[in-house]
Amino acid sequence: MEAFTRTTGRVAVIDRPDIDTDQVIPKQFLKRIERTGWGEFLFWDWRLDQDGNPRPDFELNNPAFADAKILMAGRNFGCGSSREHAPWAIQGYGFDVVIAPSFADIFRSNCMKVGLVPVELPEERVRALMDAVDTENGSEMTVDLEALTITGADGSTVEFEFDAFRRNCILNGLDDIALTLKHEAAITEYERANPSRIDTLALEH
Amino acid sequence: MAQTLFDRVWERHVVREEPGEPALIYIDLHLLHEVTSPQAYEGLRLAGRKLRRPDRSIATMDHNVPTDGGPVTDPLAKTQLDALAANCPAFGVPLYATGSGREGIVHVIGPELGLTRPGITIVCGDSHTSTHGAFGALAFGIGTSEVEHVMATQCLQQRRPKTMRMHFEGTLPPGITAKDCILGAIGQIGVAGGVGHVIEYTGDAIEAFTMEQRMTVCNMSIEAGARAGMIAPDDTTFAYLENRPASPQGAEWEAALDEWRQLRTDDGAEFATEVVVNVDDLVPQVTWGTNPGMVAPVTANVPDPADITDDEERQSLERALEYMGLQAGMAVRDIEIDRVFIGSCTNSRIEDLRAAASVVKGHKVSDGVHAMVVPGSVPIKLQAESEGLDKLFTEAGFEWREAGCSMCLGMNPDILQPGERSASTSNRNFEGRQGRGGRTHLVSPEMAAAAAVAGHFVDVRELSYEPVG
Numbered sequence: 001m002e003a004f005t006r007t008t009g010r011v012a013v014i015d016r017p018d019i020d021t022d023q024v025i026p027k028q029f030l031k032r033i034e035r036t037g038w039g040e041f042l043f044w045d046w047r048l049d050q051d052g053n054p055r056p057d058f059e060l061n062n063p064a065f066a067d068a069k070i071l072m073a074g075r076n077f078g079c080g081s082s083r084e085h086a087p088w089a090i091q092g093y094g095f096d097v098v099i100a101p102s103f104a105d106i107f108r109s110n111c112m113k114v115g116l117v118p119v120e121l122p123e124e125r126v127r128a129l130m131d132a133v134d135t136e137n138g139s140e141m142t143v144d145l146e147a148l149t150i151t152g153a154d155g156s157t158v159e160f161e162f163d164a165f166r167r168n169c170i171l172n173g174l175d176d177i178a179l180t181l182k183h184e185a186a187i188t189e190y191e192r193a194n195p196s197r198i199d200t201l202a203l204e205h
Numbered sequence: 206m207a208q209t210l211f212d213r214v215w216e217r218h219v220v221r222e223e224p225g226e227p228a229l230i231y232i233d234l235h236l237l238h239e240v241t242s243p244q245a246y247e248g249l250r251l252a253g254r255k256l257r258r259p260d261r262s263i264a265t266m267d268h269n270v271p272t273d274g275g276p277v278t279d280p281l282a283k284t285q286l287d288a289l290a291a292n293c294p295a296f297g298v299p300l301y302a303t304g305s306g307r308e309g310i311v312h313v314i315g316p317e318l319g320l321t322r323p324g325i326t327i328v329c330g331d332s333h334t335s336t337h338g339a340f341g342a343l344a345f346g347i348g349t350s351e352v353e354h355v356m357a358t359q360c361l362q363q364r365r366p367k368t369m370r371m372h373f374e375g376t377l378p379p380g381i382t383a384k385d386c387i388l389g390a391i392g393q394i395g396v397a398g399g400v401g402h403v404i405e406y407t408g409d410a411i412e413a414f415t416m417e418q419r420m421t422v423c424n425m426s427i428e429a430g431a432r433a434g435m436i437a438p439d440d441t442t443f444a445y446l447e448n449r450p451a452s453p454q455g456a457e458w459e460a461a462l463d464e465w466r467q468l469r470t471d472d473g474a475e476f477a478t479e480v481v482v483n484v485d486d487l488v489p490q491v492t493w494g495t496n497p498g499m500v501a502p503v504t505a506n507v508p509d510p511a512d513i514t515d516d517e518e519r520q521s522l523e524r525a526l527e528y529m530g531l532q533a534g535m536a537v538r539d540i541e542i543d544r545v546f547i548g549s550c551t552n553s554r555i556e557d558l559r560a561a562a563s564v565v566k567g568h569k570v571s572d573g574v575h576a577m578v579v580p581g582s583v584p585i586k587l588q589a590e591s592e593g594l595d596k597l598f599t600e601a602g603f604e605w606r607e608a609g610c611s612m613c614l615g616m617n618p619d620i621l622q623p624g625e626r627s628a629s630t631s632n633r634n635f636e637g638r639q640g641r642g643g644r645t646h647l648v649s650p651e652m653a654a655a656a657a658v659a660g661h662f663v664d665v666r667e668l669s670y671e672p673v674g
Contacts, residue, residue, distance in 0.1 A: 016524075017517060018396055018496055022635040027616045031269060031281035033243035033288050045637045050623070074517070076397035079430060079496075080635060081614075082332040083241065084348030105366075105400060105432050106332060106346055113350035163364075165226050176350070177254070180358045183221050183229060187360055190220045190231050197453050197461065198233055198320060200263040200299050 001115040003173030006144035007096040009069030013130050014059045019073055020080035021107060025089040038085055039092025064138040072099045072130055075123065078107025087116045097143045099150070101126045112166045113176060117145055119160050129158070146171060207471035210437050211368050211403045214343040214468070218326050220360055227362040233325035235355050236311045237264035237298065239289040240616065241330025245353035246292040256356045259297035263320065264289060266303045267310045268616045272579050272606035282617065296356070309582020309608045312336040312550035316420065317582055319449025323438035323465040328355055333550045333632065334433075335426040339419035340446070341438035341468045343403070346427065366403045366432045367477035370470075373408035375485035380666035382560070383418035384552060384630070384649035386410060387425040388490035390482045392500040399431030402478060405470060406436050410484050416445040417556040424551045425632050428497040437469045491537050491662050492634045492647040494525035499634070501537055503652065503664045509533040528636055529644050530624065538662050540646065544627040545576035545657040546639070547650055548606075549613035552630035553581030557650040558589045559674035561630075562597040564654035564665060566673055570602035571660030577604040577619070579611040592674045603657070615640045628656040 029041040046058045054061045060068075071090065077100040078086060087110050090098065098116065101123040111118040121129070132152060133139045142151040145167060150158045169176065180187075208216075221229040235258075242264070249256060256262065266289060269282040277283040286303070293300035301307040301314060308314070312333050315321040323341035328334060330352040337344035351361060373386060391398070404426050411419065419436050426434030443462060446452050453461045488502035499522075501507065507526065510533055513519040526533055531540065547553070547561050558580060570576045578598050580586035586608055589595055595605045612619040613631035621627055621643025630653050634645040648656065655665040 017521060020496065020633075020635045022633070022638050026637055026641070027614050028641075030240050030616060031279070031285045033247075033285055035244045035247065045641055050641070076400065076430065079396055080332065080427075080633060082330060082346035082348055084244075084330075084350060087348075102397065102400065104397075104430060106348060106427075110348035110350065113348060176362065177252070177354050177357045180229060180354065180360055180362065184358075186221045186229070187231070187358060191359075194217075194231070196233060196261065197457060198322075198325070198451070199260045200234075200320065200451075201260045201297075203263075203299065203318065203320075203451055 001113070001170070001173050001175070004096065004115050004117060004170050005146050006142060007069050008142040009140060010065065010067055010138050011070045011072060011133050011141050012060055012065035012068035013133050013135070014071065014073045015130055017074035018076045018079055021078055021083050021086040022080055024078065024086040025083060030083060030085055035088070037092065038089040039094065042089040042093040062135060064135055067094060069095055070097045070099065070141050070143055071095045072126065075101040077103050079104040082106045084110040084114070087111045087114050091116050099126060099129065112170070115170050115173065117143065117170065119143060119150070121158065121160055125158060207474040209368050209470045209474045209476060210341060210405055210435055210468055211343065212474070214324055214326070215365060227364045229360050230326060230363050232328050232355050232359055232361060233261060234315070234320055234327045235262045236315055236327065236329035236334070237262060238267050238311045238331065239285045240268045241349050241352055242292065243285060243288045244349050245356055246296065248353040249296070249356055254357045256296040256298065257359045261359060262298045263301070264293050264298050265301040265308050265311050265314055267308070268610045268614065270303050270609040271618050272609045272611045273618070274607050306583050309585065310550045310553065310610055312424065313553060313581035313585065316340065316416070317449070317584060319446055319452035322446060323442060324468050328361065332427045333424050335431070336420050336424040336550055338423040338426065338433050338435040339416060340442055341435060341465070343433055343435065345433040367401050369399060369402040369404045369431065369478040369480060370476040371404050371406050371480045371482060373406065373410040373482050373484050375483050377410040377413070377484050378487060381484070381487045381489065382649040382651060383414055383421040385487055385490045386484060387422045388492065388497065388500045388647060389487055391425065391429045391497050392490070393482055394429055394480055396428060396496045396498040397430045399426065399429035402431050403433045403435060404429070404431045406434060411436055412439065415556060416441060417554045420554065421551055425497065428632055438465050489649065489652050489665055491652065493529065493531060493537065494522070495528055495634060495636050497632065497634060497647060499525055503537050503662055505537055507531050507533060507535050507537060538664070541626070541661045542574060542628045542646070542656055543625045544621060545574060545653050546579070546612040546627055546629040546631065547577070547653050548579030548581065548611050549631035550581065551632045552650050553579060553585065555585050555588050557630065558585070558594050559672065561650040561654040562594045563670050563673045564651050564668065565601045565603065565658065566597050566670065568601055568658040570657045574657055574660055576602065576657040577606055579606040580608050582608045594674060597673065612639050614638060628653045628662065
């Protein structure tokens with residue numbers, strides 16, 4: 001994971017609740033075995049029509065949202081499938097941050113692992129931020145994970161909360177597996193104290 | 206202090222816990238499939254790491270495989286399946302590959318083999334891992350980074366989730382299924398109602414359910430937003446597990462039973478959230494919208510946006526009705542279907558197939574309806590054939606397919622065409638889930654079978670049929 005501290009850039013708004021990961025990255029793309037190159041498939045079915053032309057009614061096709069780095073959406077963002085391809089695609093498209101009133105658990109966890117910053121704010125705060133976005137000319141914002149602040153183009157600032165452990169991991173780009181392997185002795189001791197009756201290899205014949 | 210079932214399972218798996226950090230919890234069983242593992246295997250390879258416990262891991266091929274018995278023709282799907290076939294032996298993981306005679310949907314084969322059992326922790330790069338909670342296991346879906354983390358460490362960093370008790374109160378009326386219970390519950394609490402929680406399902410209805418039915422309930426915990434669903438193990442659980450291929454034998458079995466009987470929620474244990482779902486008046490459920498919480502009794506009408514005062518809710522409803530091509534206020538029973546899919550990790554087990562076959566027996570699939578049955582695993586397919594269920598289906602005009610995820614998620618050739626409408630026993634009715642532009646209605650196996658025969662939704666309670674199998 002690459003370290004992330006803050007981003008300043010345009011904001012895109014998809015003001016819909018319960019956006020599921022099947023929309024974020026439709027299933028036909030999940031067959032790729034690569035870790036990168038997912039951005040072009042983001043919101044494929046919503047963004048493009050059957051012939052591959054942009055659908056003018058879809059929010060991300062609004063020129064005011066072009067090259068946005070911050071995505072704002074409705075509550076329960078990322079529900080459904082556990083596919084980590086969803087945050088990969090959001091990041092690949094150019095976003096560093098997603099702001100929503102709430103996130104689905106697995107999606108939030110996946111974001112933390114790849115350094116896409118999920119910022120949760122009370123619904124009325126998200127509503128106010130969305131309402132302040134100029135949907136004709138575009139708006140900029142700064143999201144600062146170190147300072148835990150969101151600053152609008154007009155200089156107004158909103159504070160947010162973030163899991164302190166995960167914040168440290170993202171600010172420093174830490175490798176989760178390396179962190180856990182520091183406790184290898186504890187894992188080995190656990191395994192010694194809790195011998196398993198499970199052995200998938202014993203099923204082999 | 207009084208403990209919940211979840212507390213007991215969680216606490217016995219904590220490897221390490223420090224203030225301010227997520228707990229490190231041990232994972233007893235890691236299930237793998239082709240879609241969410243290739244990048245994780247590659248990550249191990251790039252970092253020069255080993256897979257710590259191949260003996261706690263098992264892989265199968267399910268999402269991408271064609272169910273018509275033919276070869277994989279999609280080059281991307283083939284590449285992904287080939288990657289699994291190469292990665293598993295390279296890291297020592299047993300693989301139940303297509304054609305091995307042991308393959309099936311990952312959440313079907315775990316219980317079938319007896320690997321899923323009470324009190325253990327199970328993860329898989331698939332959100333429907335919640336299925337395994339039916340045995341009193343703590344089982345949940347993870348993303349690919351976490352798959353790699355479990356491969357390398359056999360542990361996960363996890364914040365302790367909140368607990369919810371969902372109590373099914375009352376007596377389940379005749380003809381009402383586990384699928385109706387969980388769809389009704391999701392309709393009640395919404396698709397985000399369970400976020401942050403592990404749900405324990407309780408009540409007479411749950412206790413009376415078979416393991417297959419309990420798996421249907423726990424499978425859809427994620428559709429309520431919950432991390433996992435659990436049901437306390439009892440004699441039904443133990444009877445299911447006895448003499449499965451991986452189940453403990455002899456003295457070990459007796460020791461396991463002693464341990465498993467302790468896995469209960471104490472009287473007076475506190476849950477962060479309590480939900481009561483009354484099942485006395487439950488009616489067969491049909492989803493009409495684009496998430497599983499958009500659900501109605503078959504006897505009801507599709508909702509009318511004009512009746513909704515909340516702006517956001519009304520817009521969602523209007524959007525859903527437009528996508529689904531439905532008229533506001535129309536009777537659910539008047540919705541005509543093009544396709545029927547009986548299968549998926551929600552409803553592809555032997556009892557599901559028996560239930561659907563009972564309704565279908567002696568009838569024909571309606572003209573213009575394309576119906577298929579996809580067993581959850583090869584052993585289930587063979588079992589169904591030994592009971593003659595395949596004949597009942599094929600004589601009625603159903604296709605009888607090979608095991609796999611099939612049309613649940615359309616990663617294989619089984620997809621809906623734009624505008625096609627399905628009655629499906631799967632778990633998600635999201636836009637495009639079964640194919641771009643496809644329209645999915647989630648129902649029980651009995652309701653799907655009845656719709657196949659009628660060509661539209663019908664109240665299965667009004668049909669007379671005898672159980673088969």
